[in-house]
Amino acid sequence: MVIEQHPDRTRLFMQWQQMDWSIMVDPFNLLNMRVVPCTLAIDEHGIIRAVQPRLDRASEFEDLFVQQQFDAPTEPVIARKIITQAEKPSDADAHALSDYAVALTLWGDDTLLDEAVAVSEQALSIQADDRTHFNLGVIYRMRYDSVYRQADDFMQAVNHWTAALNYDPNNYIWRRRIQQYGPRLDKPYPFYDWVLQARADIQARGDEPIILSIEPAGAEFAAPMQNFDTQLKQSNPDPDNRIYQDTEPLILADIVVVPPQIVAGESVRVHITLRTSQDAHWNNEVDDTLLWLHEADQWQIDRPFQTVAKGDGDTSNENRHFEVELRSTSDMPIGQQLINAYSLYYICEDVNGICLYRRQDFTIPIEILPDTGRKLKDGG
Amino acid sequence: MTTLADLQDTRYGNLNFAIGERFPDIVLPNANDNSALSLADFHGQKVMLHIFASW
Numbered sequence: 001m002v003i004e005q006h007p008d009r010t011r012l013f014m015q016w017q018q019m020d021w022s023i024m025v026d027p028f029n030l031l032n033m034r035v036v037p038c039t040l041a042i043d044e045h046g047i048i049r050a051v052q053p054r055l056d057r058a059s060e061f062e063d064l065f066v067q068q069q070f071d072a073p074t075e076p077v078i079a080r081k082i083i084t085q086a087e088k089p090s091d092a093d094a095h096a097l098s099d100y101a102v103a104l105t106l107w108g109d110d111t112l113l114d115e116a117v118a119v120s121e122q123a124l125s126i127q128a129d130d131r132t133h134f135n136l137g138v139i140y141r142m143r144y145d146s147v148y149r150q151a152d153d154f155m156q157a158v159n160h161w162t163a164a165l166n167y168d169p170n171n172y173i174w175r176r177r178i179q180q181y182g183p184r185l186d187k188p189y190p191f192y193d194w195v196l197q198a199r200a201d202i203q204a205r206g207d208e209p210i211i212l213s214i215e216p217a218g219a220e221f222a223a224p225m226q227n228f229d230t231q232l233k234q235s236n237p238d239p240d241n242r243i244y245q246d247t248e249p250l251i252l253a254d255i256v257v258v259p260p261q262i263v264a265g266e267s268v269r270v271h272i273t274l275r276t277s278q279d280a281h282w283n284n285e286v287d288d289t290l291l292w293l294h295e296a297d298q299w300q301i302d303r304p305f306q307t308v309a310k311g312d313g314d315t316s317n318e319n320r321h322f323e324v325e326l327r328s329t330s331d332m333p334i335g336q337q338l339i340n341a342y343s344l345y346y347i348c349e350d351v352n353g354i355c356l357y358r359r360q361d362f363t364i365p366i367e368i369l370p371d372t373g374r375k376l377k378d379g380g
Numbered sequence: 381m382t383t384l385a386d387l388q389d390t391r392y393g394n395l396n397f398a399i400g401e402r403f404p405d406i407v408l409p410n411a412n413d414n415s416a417l418s419l420a421d422f423h424g425q426k427v428m429l430h431i432f433a434s435w
Contacts, residue, residue, distance in 0.1 A: 079401075
């Protein structure tokens, strides 16, 4: 059973490791696991006989479990029932509504994600608790990864995962879901660096690696790291603000800060996604898209100047994604801090429209909380 | 005399499962083909269930 957001990554992992057994997919952590990996030995009658058996005592385990025949229980042993609601329940039952939203996403296709979000939001409005928040975060991220993405889906996902973790700061599975997209200082290890090695090994065997629907990127590949690359290898590309602003705007900027709140001294990873609006499209006949973060008091900025390569063909409509990390000083004032940034890009108004070079300024809000002992970091 | 309980690696704390309880009744998609998969599909067989993440 695998507990992660993107099940097709597990399929690639299985192909790489040549695992041919069945794998159940549980992106919602319905079993409420607080830590993985966990191994269970279950007998012929569905009764758990061993929990996390030690690998260094495998021969004893073989004698006591594999070679044994277990009798059926003399009294009925009732299983905890973990179901996903197959039909829409009464409007008043928050947990049943949340279950129904989970069922829509597990068993339906992406066309049901809007309904799943709406039902899950309804559940949350009736009863806000850790599980409802976490499930809603998973659904928002699923919609963000689909063609039905809405502008704030990723931010909503992070906010709901954070709310769930605030209820139970020791839930390692929920913490990992945030860390997957968070700063390198908070990472126990790179999450998906194995993907490149897996593809190379599979191809070396003469097989074609399974194609992932959502490629891991940025934070998901990044290794834990203390050092920031703050050296400016490029000066401010438009210091006097001479490039015309994209006032339409032809490009929409989605900004997600992970985690959304920190205490002084901690770091955030900021995800900036630029997407074309209406009929606009990137002009790929000129240069790459640029990001510039202005210096800010009491912040260290890792790679304040970044580029995203232009797309294939003369024009394109793909999302262009930047990730940048910022570390606050230990005496950062409590409250909302604003970091100023801008992007420069080549854009065309529509298929036969005018092509322009435009600038878009935006602010990145980062909330500094009082240090009450709350930490996103953990020991793993 | 050694029992299966003695073989438990206790470093991980409470894992939300107890020896002697029935594994929860849960149906989830199979990663291979999205079909419905349940422990009930393996009734009559011993099962080693490994719960993990690829990260």
